[in-house]
Amino acid sequence: MSNMGGVGVKKRGWGIGCMWYGIGNTALANPSGAFIDLLNDGTVILLTGCADIGQGSSTVLAQIAAEVLGVELEKIRVISGDTGVTPEGGATSASRQTYISGNAVKAAALQAQKPLLEKASILLKVPVGELVCRDYKIFPRFDPEHSVALQEMIIHCRREGKMTLGHGWFNPVTTGLDEETGKGVPYATYAFATQWAEVEVDTETGEVTVLQLVAAHDVGHAINPQSVEGQIEGGCAMGQGYALMEELVVDRGAIRNPGFSNYLIPTMEDIPHIETIIVEAEEASGPFGAKGVGEPPLIPTAPAILNAVSNALGIRFTRLPLTPEAMLTALQEVGKGEVKKTK
Amino acid sequence: MPEYHIVGKSKQRLEGFEKVTGELRFTDDLKFPGMLNAKVFRSTVPHGSVVQIETGEALQVPGVVAILTARDIPGRNGVGIIVKDEPVLIENRIRRIGDPLALVAAHSQAAADSAISKIRSEIKELAAVFTPKDALAESAPQLHEKGNMLFHRKIRKGNIEEALAKADVVIENTYETPFVEHAAMEPEASIACRDNDSITVWASTQNPHFDRGEVATVLGLDQNRVRIVQQATGGGFGGKLDISTQCHAALLAWYTRYPVKLVYTREESFIASGKRHPYVINYLTAADRKGKLLGIKAEIFADTGAYASYGPGVVTRAAVHATGPYHVPHVHVDAYAVYTNNPYCGAMRGFGVPQVGFAHETQMDILGEKLGLGPWEIRSMNFLSPGMTTATSQMLEQSVGMGETLERVKQRVTDKKC
Numbered sequence: 001m002s003n004m005g006g007v008g009v010k011k012r013g014w015g016i017g018c019m020w021y022g023i024g025n026t027a028l029a030n031p032s033g034a035f036i037d038l039l040n041d042g043t044v045i046l047l048t049g050c051a052d053i054g055q056g057s058s059t060v061l062a063q064i065a066a067e068v069l070g071v072e073l074e075k076i077r078v079i080s081g082d083t084g085v086t087p088e089g090g091a092t093s094a095s096r097q098t099y100i101s102g103n104a105v106k107a108a109a110l111q112a113q114k115p116l117l118e119k120a121s122i123l124l125k126v127p128v129g130e131l132v133c134r135d136y137k138i139f140p141r142f143d144p145e146h147s148v149a150l151q152e153m154i155i156h157c158r159r160e161g162k163m164t165l166g167h168g169w170f171n172p173v174t175t176g177l178d179e180e181t182g183k184g185v186p187y188a189t190y191a192f193a194t195q196w197a198e199v200e201v202d203t204e205t206g207e208v209t210v211l212q213l214v215a216a217h218d219v220g221h222a223i224n225p226q227s228v229e230g231q232i233e234g235g236c237a238m239g240q241g242y243a244l245m246e247e248l249v250v251d252r253g254a255i256r257n258p259g260f261s262n263y264l265i266p267t268m269e270d271i272p273h274i275e276t277i278i279v280e281a282e283e284a285s286g287p288f289g290a291k292g293v294g295e296p297p298l299i300p301t302a303p304a305i306l307n308a309v310s311n312a313l314g315i316r317f318t319r320l321p322l323t324p325e326a327m328l329t330a331l332q333e334v335g336k337g338e339v340k341k342t343k
Numbered sequence: 344m345p346e347y348h349i350v351g352k353s354k355q356r357l358e359g360f361e362k363v364t365g366e367l368r369f370t371d372d373l374k375f376p377g378m379l380n381a382k383v384f385r386s387t388v389p390h391g392s393v394v395q396i397e398t399g400e401a402l403q404v405p406g407v408v409a410i411l412t413a414r415d416i417p418g419r420n421g422v423g424i425i426v427k428d429e430p431v432l433i434e435n436r437i438r439r440i441g442d443p444l445a446l447v448a449a450h451s452q453a454a455a456d457s458a459i460s461k462i463r464s465e466i467k468e469l470a471a472v473f474t475p476k477d478a479l480a481e482s483a484p485q486l487h488e489k490g491n492m493l494f495h496r497k498i499r500k501g502n503i504e505e506a507l508a509k510a511d512v513v514i515e516n517t518y519e520t521p522f523v524e525h526a527a528m529e530p531e532a533s534i535a536c537r538d539n540d541s542i543t544v545w546a547s548t549q550n551p552h553f554d555r556g557e558v559a560t561v562l563g564l565d566q567n568r569v570r571i572v573q574q575a576t577g578g579g580f581g582g583k584l585d586i587s588t589q590c591h592a593a594l595l596a597w598y599t600r601y602p603v604k605l606v607y608t609r610e611e612s613f614i615a616s617g618k619r620h621p622y623v624i625n626y627l628t629a630a631d632r633k634g635k636l637l638g639i640k641a642e643i644f645a646d647t648g649a650y651a652s653y654g655p656g657v658v659t660r661a662a663v664h665a666t667g668p669y670h671v672p673h674v675h676v677d678a679y680a681v682y683t684n685n686p687y688c689g690a691m692r693g694f695g696v697p698q699v700g701f702a703h704e705t706q707m708d709i710l711g712e713k714l715g716l717g718p719w720e721i722r723s724m725n726f727l728s729p730g731m732t733t734a735t736s737q738m739l740e741q742s743v744g745m746g747e748t749l750e751r752v753k754q755r756v757t758d759k760k761c
Contacts, residue, residue, distance in 0.1 A: 016718045016752065017704045020668035020727065020745065021696060026659050051549050052358075053576040053583065059357045067350045078357060081573030083555045084543070091550040091584055093690055134348055177659070182498035182676070183736045186663050192727075192745040194752045216751045218744025226353030235692070238580075242697060248522035248618060252473060253389030253440050253684045258613030265526050277751050281744030288350045291742065295693045302697060303704030307718065316709065319519045320701060 009204045012211070015307025017300030018194050022187030023292040024096040024172045031171035032097070033087035034104040036065060036112040038164035042136060042151050043075045046108075049089025050101040051081040055294055056227040057097045061105045063223050064287050068109035070133030070150060087167070095191065095292035098223060100170055102287035107168025115162040116153040123148055173285070189283045191296045192218040195236070197304040201312045203331055206324030208244050208309055210270070216277035217296060221289030225278055228293050232276045235297020241266045243302035247321050358575070370532035370547050370574040375602035378534070379408055381595050382455040383605070384445040384462045385615070389684035390471035390484065391437040393464065396444055401461040406454030409599050410462070411446045416594065418563030422586045424553065424689070426651040428487055431561050431590050437466065438486055439649035439684055441614040448595040448603050475623070475644040475681035486649065486682040493647050493680040494655035496662040498734050501673035503629075506638025510629035514709050518626060518702040522646075523619035525691055529577025530612040531587035534604045535596035541568040542597060546589050549579040554589045561590045562597055569593075581690030582616050585652050617652050617689035620645040620680075622661070622698040628706045629673075634714050636725050638673035639734075641665045643699065645688070647680040652689030654680040661695035666734045667703035668745045669725040674734040719753050 024030055035047040046065050052058040062076040079086060089101050113133060120138040121128045124146065132141050139147035157164060172188035196214040201207075215232050222228045245264045249256040257263040282289030302320060309327075310316050315334055319326070361367035384396075398410045413420055413434035420434060421427040433442050445462055449455040472478040478491040485491055507513065533546040542562065548554055551571040559569045576583065588605040595603040607615065622645050629638040643661055647654035662678035693700075711721035726745045732738050 014756075015708070016722070017700065018668050018707075018722055018726070018745070018749065019696070019700050019704075020664065021693075022660070022663065026656060026663060049552055051551060051573045051576065053549055053579040056356055059354060062357060063349050063352070063354055067347055073349055073354050073357075081548070081551045082570070083551050084570035084572070088552040091553065092579065093549060093581060093584055094694065177496075177663075177735060180497060180499065181736075182496065182662065182734070183500075185737045186659075186735055187737075189742055190739070192668055192743065192748055194722075194745075194748040196752050196756050214752050214755050216748035216755075218742075218748050220742060221351065223350050224354055225351070227356075238692060239697070242523060246521070246523050248524050248613075248686075250473075250522050250685050253471060253686070255440075255613055255686060258610045260526075260609070263524055263526070263613070275755065277748075277755065279744045279747045279751060281742045281747065283742040286742075288347065295696075299693050299697050299700045300704065303701050306701065306705060307708045310705075310708065316516075316705065318516050318705065320521060 009202060011201045011203060011312040012198065013308045013312025014196065014198045015304050015311050016194060016196050017303035017307065019296060019299040021095060021191045021296045021299065023099050023189050023191060024187055025094050027174055027177045027184055027186040029171055030090050030096065030100065031169050032089040032101040032104045033167065033169035034101065034108040035087060036108040036166040038069060038112045038154065040154050040158055042071060042154065044069060044071060044077065046076055046078045046105065047086045048078065048080045048101055048105060049086045050097045051092040053092055055231065056224065060098055060223045060227065061101060064102050064105050065109045068106055069113055070135060095294040095296065098290050099286050099292050100172060102290055103170035104168045106287045107170060108166040110166065111168060112164045112166030115157045115164060116150065119153050119156050120148050188285055189291050191291050191293060193296050193300050195300040195304045197308045199305060199308040199312060201309055206327035208322060210240055210272045210305060212272050214275045215297060216279055217293055218279040218281045219293040220283040220286045220291030221280050222278050223288065223290050228278055229276045231293045232297045233274045236274045236301050237266050237271045239298035239301020240271065240305065242298065242320060243305040244321050244323065367575045369529055369577055370534055370545055371606045373534055373545055375536060378602040378604055379448040379450060379599060380452040380455045381446060381448045381592060381603050381605040382459045383443045383591060384459050386437045386440055386442040386444060388437060388466055388468050389440050390469040391466040392469060393433060393435055393437065394467055395465040397463040398445060401447065401458040404454055404458040404461060406450040407447060407458045408450065408601065409448045409595060410458065411594055411598060415598065416561060419560045422557045422561065422590060423651055424584060424653050425655050429650040439686060441686065446591050446595055448599055471684035473683055473685055475646050475683065478681050478683045491682045493651055493682055494658055496659045496678045498662045498674055498676040500734055500736055503638050503640050503673045503675035506629045506673035510637050511632035512630050512710065512713050514628045514706055514713065516626055516706065518624040520622045520698045520701060522621050523691060524613055525580040525582030525616065527578030527580055527582055530607040530609055531583065531616065532606040533588035533592040534602060535592035536602040537596045537600050542593055543570040543572060544589050544593055545572045545574045547576045547583060548573050549583040554586065557586050558590055558593045562593060580692045584690045585617050587616060617687050619691035620647060620657055620688040620695060624699065624702045626702045626706055628710055630710055632714065634716050634721050634724050636669055636671045639666050639671050640675045643678040645680045646683050646685055648683055648685040648687035650687040652687050654688065657690065657695035661699050663735055664696045665699045665703065668727050670727055670731045671734065722749055
C-alpha cells in the first residue's frame with residue numbers, strides 16, 4: 001500500500017500503533033469512597049471526591065448510581081471534589097476514576113438501597129437476591145409485572161425509622177513491585193488499543209498531513225459510549241500534537257516558547273476524521289464491567305503516525321516531534337546518503 | 344428485559360447545558376467582597392542561592408496589602424506528591440527558572456503586578472545542569488540532599504543474556520522525546536477565604552483531597568480546618584495534580600484575612616507548571632527468525648527537572664509498560680528519573696508511557712521489516728492474551744482485548760480499501 005496515491009512531491013503511507021495501559025496507580029493502594037443519600041422524594045444526592053475536570057466522570061458516576069437505584073439520571077445530583085462534604089476519591093489521574101470511584105459509587109448505592117429491597121422482599125415474598133430496581137419499581141427479575149413502587153418502599157422505611165443512606169469504597173487489588181526484579185501485580189486490570197493512521201508527506205515543505213485515524217480501544221464495558229468516543233478523539237488529537245508539533249524548547253533551563261504563538265498544538269484545521277471503535281472486553285472487577293480510557297488514546301497515535309511516515313518515505317525517525325524542519329533535515333541527509341533507507 | 348437501562352447509554356453531560364451556554368462558573372469567574380488579587384515573584388535563574396529579597400519599595404505601591412516571603416510560612420515550607428522537595432517559597436536555594444520567591448496581594452491586579460516589578464532580589468548564581476547525563480557526572484552540582492538520582496526502577500524477567508544468545512535478529516536504537524506542555528484551556532487558579540481558624544480554597548484541581556493535606560501542612564492547621572472546593576475545571580491532563588496556586592492563595596488569605604484570588608497568565612502557566620518528561624531510551628529488541636519476541640532490554644533516562652513531583656511514578660509506569668502489549672519471556676529494564684535545573688516534570692496524560700510507546704512500536708515495525716513481515720503480522724504473533732505473563736510476571740486472566748482491537752482495526756481498514 002505504500003507510496004500509492006502520492007502525487008508529485010507528496011507521498012502517502014499508513015502505519016499502526018498498539019498500546020496497553022494499567023488502570024489505577026502503579027503498585028500502590030489508591031482507594032476511593034462515595035456516599036449516597038436516597039431522599040424521600042425519590043431523588044438522590046451522590047457525594048464523591050472524584051474531580052471532574054471535563055472528562056465526564058460526574059455523569060458516568062451518576063449513571064452507575066441511577067442504574068443501581070432504578071431512578072432516572074436526572075434525579076441524581078452529584079456533589080464532587082469538595083473536601084468539606086465529600087469523601088476522598090483520590091486523584092483524577094491514572095485513568096482510574098470510572099473503575100475505582102465507579103465501584104465505590106456502586107457499593108454506596110447498593111447499601112442505600114438495601115432496606116428498600118428488604119421491605120420489598122417481605123411484601124413480594126421473593127428473596128432479595130432476585131429483586132431488580134428499575135423505573136421507580138422493585139420487582140422480581142423474572143416477573144416484572146409483579147412490582148412495588150420504589151417511592152412506597154422509601155415511605156415504609158422512613159415510617160420504620162430506617163434511613164436509605166449508603167457509603168462505599170473500593171481499592172484495586174495490587175501488590176508492590178520487588179525492588180530488584182520488579183515482580184508483582186502493579187494493576188488490577190489493563191486497557192488495550194490499536195490505532196491506524198494514514199498520512200501524506202509533502203517532501204518539499206516537510207509537512208505531514210494526517211489524513212485519517214482509526215482507533216480501537218478496549219475499555220471494558222463502556223458506561224457512556226459517547227463520552228468514551230470523546231476521550232478517544234481528544235487523545236488522538238493530543239497524540240498527533242506529540243507526533244508532529246509539540247516541543248517545549250528549553251534552553252539552559254529557560255522556556256523559549258511559553259505561549260500558543262510559538263508552542264503549537266493541533267487545531268480543528270489539523271485534526272483528521274477519527275473513526276472510533278469501542279472494544280468491550282468486560283472486566284470482572286469493574287463497575288458493570290468497565291475499565292478506563294482517559295489516557296490510553298494518545299499513546300498509540302504518535303507511533304502510528306511516525307510508522308505511517310516511514311511507510312511513505314522509507315526513512316525511520318527516532319526523535320519526536322517530527323516537525324517540518326526535522327523532516328527537511330532528514331530528507332536532506334537521505335539525499336546526501338547519510339541516513340540508510342530502511343526499504 | 345435489557346440487562347441495563349442507563350449504563351451503556353450515551354447520556355448527555357450533567358453540566359453540558361451550562362458549559363455550552365457559558366453559564367458554568369470557573370474559579371476566575373468567582374467574586375467575593377473585598378477580594379484581593381495576587382501575583383508571584385519568580386526566579387529568573389536556573390540555579391542559585393538567595394542573598395536578599397528587598398520588598399520595601401514594592402510595599403509602597405498604592406493598593407498593596409501584603410508581601411510574603413519564606414519566613415512568613417507558619418507550617419512546613421515544602422510540598423510534593425511523592426517527595427516534599429519543592430519549597431512553597433524559596434528561602435535559600437533556587438533550583439529552576441520560575442521558582443517562587445515572594446507573594447504579593449493587592450486591591451487590584453495592576454497594583455499586584457506593579458509591586459512585583461519593584462521587588463529586588465540579590466541572587467548568587469550557581470553552576471547548573473540541564474541533562475540527565477550531565478547531572479549524573481561525578482563533578483555535577485547536587486540539587487537535592489540525596490543527590491541527582493531521584494529514582495531507579497528495575498524490571499527483570501527471565502534472563503536477557505539467554506534471549507540475546509538465542510536471537511536470530513536484534514534491533515537496537517536510541518529514541519528521544521521532548522518536554523511537552525499540558526496546555527489545558529483554563530490556566531491554574533485558586534481563591535482562598537479565611538474564616539477565623541479555618542480556610543476554604545476554591546481551586547482548579549485534579550485532586551482536592553491532596554491539596555487539603557498540603558495547604559493544612561503549609562499553614563500548620565489540622566486537615567479538618569481546610570476545605571478545598573474543586574471549582575469547574577477547564578482541563579488538567581495531569582498538570583493540575585501538583586500544587587500551583589493553592590498554597591500561595593491560602594497563605595495570603597491567612598495573613599491578610601481578605602479573600603485572595605491567584606490566577607496564572609498563560610505565560611506563567613507555561614513557566615511555573617510541570618511538564619511531560621523528556622526521555623532518552625536505549626531500546627533493544629531480540630526475536631527469533633519467525634518474528635517471536637525473545638527479549639527486550641531498555642534503558643530509560645527521564646529528565647525530571649528541579650523537583651520530584653510524580654517522577655518516581657512516571658518512570659515506574661514507563662518501566663512496567665516498556666515491552667508494549669506483547670508477551671516477552673526475557674525482560675531487562677532500567678528506568679531512571681534524574682534531577683536537573685530544567686522545569687520540573689510530572690504527570691501528563693499517559694504518565695511516561697507515550698514515550699516508551701513510540702520506542703516499542705517503532706521497534707516492532709523495524710523488526711517486521713527485517714523479517715519480511717508486515718506491521719499487522721509482527722504484532723499478531725506477539726500480542727498479550729489471557730494466560731500470558733507481563734514484564735512484572737503478572738498473569739493476565741481476563742479482560743484482555745488486545746487481539747480484538749488489532750483485528751477490528753485491520754478489518755475496518757481492509758473494508759475501507761474495498
